[in-house]
Each structure stands twice: as structure tokens, then as C-alpha cells.
Amino acid sequence: PATTEPGHNLTTSVQQIDARHHLHPFTDTAALNRRGARVMVRGEGVYLWDSEGNKILDGMAGLWCVNLGYGRRELIDAAKTQLEELPYYNNFFQTTTAPAAVLAQEIASVTPGDLNHIFFANSGSEAVDTLMRMIRHYWTLEGQPQKTLLISRDNAYHGSTIGGTSLGGMTPMHRQGGPFLPDIEHIRQPYWYGEGDGLSEAEFGLKAAAALEERILQLGPERVAAFVGEPIQGAGGVIMPPAGYWQEIQRICRKYDILLAADEVICGFGRTGSWFGSQTLGIEPDLMSMAKGLSSGYMPISAVAVGDRVASSLIEKGGEFYHGFTYSGHPVAAAVAIANIRTMKQEKIVEYVADDIGPYFQQRLRQILAEHPLVGHIEGIGLIAGIALVKDRARRTFFAETGAAGQICRDHCFENNLIMRAVGDRMVLSPPLIISRDEVDELCQKVRTCFDLTLKSVREQGL
Ligand code: PLP
Numbered sequence: 001p002a003t004t005e006p007g008h009n010l011t012t013s014v015q016q017i018d019a020r021h022h023l024h025p026f027t028d029t030a031a032l033n034r035r036g037a038r039v040m041v042r043g044e045g046v047y048l049w050d051s052e053g054n055k056i057l058d059g060m061a062g063l064w065c066v067n068l069g070y071g072r073r074e075l076i077d078a079a080k081t082q083l084e085e086l087p088y089y090n091n092f093f094q095t096t097t098a099p100a101a102v103l104a105q106e107i108a109s110v111t112p113g114d115l116n117h118i119f120f121a122n123s124g125s126e127a128v129d130t131l132m133r134m135i136r137h138y139w140t141l142e143g144q145p146q147k148t149l150l151i152s153r154d155n156a157y158h159g160s161t162i163g164g165t166s167l168g169g170m171t172p173m174h175r176q177g178g179p180f181l182p183d184i185e186h187i188r189q190p191y192w193y194g195e196g197d198g199l200s201e202a203e204f205g206l207k208a209a210a211a212l213e214e215r216i217l218q219l220g221p222e223r224v225a226a227f228v229g230e231p232i233q234g235a236g237g238v239i240m241p242p243a244g245y246w247q248e249i250q251r252i253c254r255k256y257d258i259l260l261a262a263d264e265v266i267c268g269f270g271r272t273g274s275w276f277g278s279q280t281l282g283i284e285p286d287l288m289s290m291a292k293g294l295s296s297g298y299m300p301i302s303a304v305a306v307g308d309r310v311a312s313s314l315i316e317k318g319g320e321f322y323h324g325f326t327y328s329g330h331p332v333a334a335a336v337a338i339a340n341i342r343t344m345k346q347e348k349i350v351e352y353v354a355d356d357i358g359p360y361f362q363q364r365l366r367q368i369l370a371e372h373p374l375v376g377h378i379e380g381i382g383l384i385a386g387i388a389l390v391k392d393r394a395r396r397t398f399f400a401e402t403g404a405a406g407q408i409c410r411d412h413c414f415e416n417n418l419i420m421r422a423v424g425d426r427m428v429l430s431p432p433l434i435i436s437r438d439e440v441d442e443l444c445q446k447v448r449t450c451f452d453l454t455l456k457s458v459r460e461q462g463l
Contacts, residue, residue, distance in 0.1 A: 056417045058432065068434055077298065103341075114308040127158045189208070221257070227260055232277055240381065246328045262289075286310055290303050353383055361383055384428075404463055
């Protein structure tokens with residue numbers, strides 16, 4: 001049985017089994033096996049405990065998903081009750097379940113605009129694949145089957161299925177497991193601090209958005225189906241788009257009759273201080289994918305919210321849509337997601353992020369870190385932030401070998417019982433939305449300590 005008592009041999013026994021049989025996602029398995037995976041055993045609020053009894057502050061809410069924190073009774077009880085009542089039934093052909101129907105209604109109650117029609121899947125990647133098929137199917141139904149091209153951005157993350165990898169813009173992923181899907185185009189990302197072209201932030205935002213219009217005109221607007229983007233690029237390092245960027249992207253999409261899809265897998269469910277990142281950034285998408293915070297990560301579940309324009313075509317003209325998953329709208333996952341959304345509403349979590357803890361977190365991060373010799377730039381909103389580690393902050397020079405400093409920093413965090421992710425040399429944070437002010441202070445102080453240690457290591461190693 002799992003225990004947090006120090007000295008129990010759980011750690012080594014799990015590590016041995018893990019090394020023999022478990023292929024980890026996004027992991028250098030050989031390197032992990034040499035050092036042994038840390039065995040996580042318990043969680044409460046914003047804290048985790050490992051099998052050695054260490055108490056760890058989770059600055060990432062798991063993988064950007066445990067928005068209500070660990071150990072929430074409401075979510076656990078919802079799963080238990082539903083498991084006892086009806087652990088599984090599907091939504092194919094002629095049946096539905098109360099949890100699936102009610103969850104669709106709950107999601108529609110918080111989505112912006114007319115995004116009132118909900119298709120369920122299990123992961124962000126599946127939601128993105130669903131989005132891609134739905135968009136192309138829509139244009140065929142509208143008598144424009146040549147509209148197949150999807151445009152996304154460099155360094156975008158849209159999951160790791162063939163569809164998600166093809167749509168995403170991550171070079172290391174494109175080097176493995178291809179060939180990928182045709183008819184997908186990438187334009188530059190709106191990364192002002194890293195690539196600003198010597199322009200002001202606002203000017204650069206317009207230039208990065210203009211890349212969309214240029215590409216559409218190169219390809220022919222009659223062939224372009226949709227632009228898909230994360231409101232804030234998350235897994236790519238928390239890249240905040242300059243003000244005005246999304247308004248320009250939206251203007252261009254409308255001008256050429258191109259659908260706009262927001263991948264809200266990270267930004268959704270309160271992370272940015274609105275229910276969805278689209279609301280924070282003033283985007284009115286035709287479709288949205290969502291996952292992670294939908295169930296606070298307690299169960300795998302994802303969804304695509306579809307606006308009236310696309311939904312009415314699918315419903316009125318489409319007949320059967322040959323797409324779906326055995327577990328689309330799984331009743332236990334749906335019951336947990338309902339409890340999650342209702343708890344968020346009752347506890348006014350979105351308001352808490354927007355008006356209280358989000359601004360406090362952003363302010364404390366800057367107070368404690370902005371002058372640190374390693375910190376080039378801090379960006380973020382609500383409870384998501386990215387911090388660029390640089391070699392020379394005055395001259396804005398990055399480290400010669402991208403990723404080495406980030407990895408050192410991530411390792412110092414891990415050793416000091418803080419979970420913070422590195423994306424190249426950008427350190428990212430996305431704590432549970434229920435984090436308190438005292439816990440934000442603790443988080444920022446721990447980050448500071450780890451940045452000091454990183455600076456020392458970086459200097460010792462001559463990076
Ligand atoms: N889309 C975005 C924007 C994401 O951030 C992620 C995961 O981080 C995904 C899709 C893929 O989600 P999943 O890992 O659940 O397949």
C-alpha cells in the first residue's frame with residue numbers, strides 16, 4: 001500500500017518496476033531509469049507528497065490541469081456516486097446519459113457567444129483531432145470541399161496524436177514519427193520578447209498577425225479552412241500575445257471567411273481570470289477545444305464547443321458524423337466535470353483569479369524576481385506565467401545553448417520540492433487556482449531560491 005512514511009521501501013520497489021515496464025510520455029526513459037522516477041503518492045490543496053515523505057509545492061497544477069487543487073471531496077464523491085449508479089454507457093446512435101447531457105449544458109453556460117453545442121472526447125489531443133475533422137467536414141457540407149488548409153503557428157502545442165502533432169508547431173516533435181498530415185501551414189508565433197524584430201510590442205503584434213494574411217493570400221483564401229491557436233501559447237513557454245494581435249487575427253479570418261478555432265486546453269476554466277482565455281483576450285472563436293481544467297484533471301475528459309454557424313450545418317445538413325470515441329461523454333468523467341464546474345461557480349473561482357489571486361501572483365512574481373540577474377522578462381496573466389532566463393538581461397542575450405539553463409533550474413526546483421517546468425530557457429508556472437496569498441508568497445520565495453541556485457550553477461559551468 002502507498003505510504004508516505006520515510007524509509008518504506010515503496011520508492012525502490014516502484015522505481016524498479018517502473019524501469020522494467022513503464023515507457024514514460026515525453027521522457028528520455030534511459031536517463032530517467034538511471035536516476036529513478038520520483039514516486040508521487042498523495043495530494044492536498046496545492047501540495048503533493050512523494051514516497052519519501054517530501055512535501056512538494058505544485059507550481060504547475062499537475063500538467064496545467066488540477067485547477068481546484070488536490071483532494072476535493074466534491075469531485076471524489078461525484079465519481080464514487082456515478083461509478084455505483086452507472087459506471088459506463090455510451091452516447092452512440094440512440095442513447096445518452098444524464099451526466100453527458102447535463103455537462104454539455106454546464107459547459108454551454110460558461111462558453112462565450114453561441115458556442116452552445118458540445119462534442120466530448122477524452123484528451124486535449126482528441127479534442128483537437130475532432131476540431132480538425134469537424135472544420136473540414138463543415139466546409140464540405142457548405143459546398144467548399146477544397147477548403148482543407150489549416151493554419152497554426154510555430155511553437156504551438158496542440159497535442160501528440162498524428163493530428164495534434166501535425167497541427168502543432170514543435171520542431172522536435174516533427175522530427176519523430178512522421179510523415180505528418182498534409183494541408184497544414186504554420187506562421188510565426190507572436191513572441192515579442194524573443195523575436196520582436198526591433199519593434200514595439202504593439203507593432204510586433206500587428207506584424208505577427210499580418211503573417212496570417214500574407215499566408216492566406218499565398219495559398220488562396222478559397223483553400224483555407226481555419227486558423228487554430230492557443231489564446232496564450234502554453235506548452236510553448238507561456239507566450240503572451242501583444243495587445244491587438246488577436247483582434248487583427250480575427251479581422252483577417254472574417255475578411256477571408258476563414259473559421260477561427262481557439263485551443264483552450266490550458267487557458268480554459270479560469271486559468272487567465274475568465275472562464276476561457278478567449279474572453280480574456282477578446283477572441284470570438286467559431287469553435288473551441290478544451291480539456292485539463294474541465295475536470296481539474298481528476299478524470300480524463302475533453303470537449304469541443306461548437307458555435308451555431310458550424311453546428312447548424314453539421315446537424316441540419318450533415319447526417320451521421322462518422323467520428324467519436326468509446327468514452328465520448330463517459331458518465332463518470334462527466335459527473336466529475338459537472339461537480340468541478342459547479343464548485344468553481346459556487347466558490348467564485350474565476351472571480352478570485354481575475355480580481356484577487358491572479359493580480360497578486362503576477363505582482364509578487366515581479367517584485368521578487370524582476371531584478372534577478374537571470375531574469376530577462378516575466379509575462380503572464382491570472383495564474384499563468386512564463387519567465388525568460390537570459391545570459392545578460394541588460395543586452396537581452398540568451399544562453400548560447402538553449403535549454404541547458406532551463407534544465408538546471410528545473411532540477412534545482414525539483415530538488416527543492418517545487419514543481420516548475422522548463423520550456424527551453426523559459427520557466428513556466430501554472431499553480432492550482434485555489435492557491436492562497438500565503439502559498440503564492442511561498443511559491444515566489446521558492447522560485448527565488450531556485451533561481452539563485454541556478455545562477456550559481458550556470459556561472460560554475462561557464463554557460
Ligand atoms: N492543446 C493544448 C493547447 C495543450 O496545451 C495540450 C496539452 O498540453 C493539448 C492540446 C493536448 O492535450 P492532451 O495532453 O490531453 O492530449
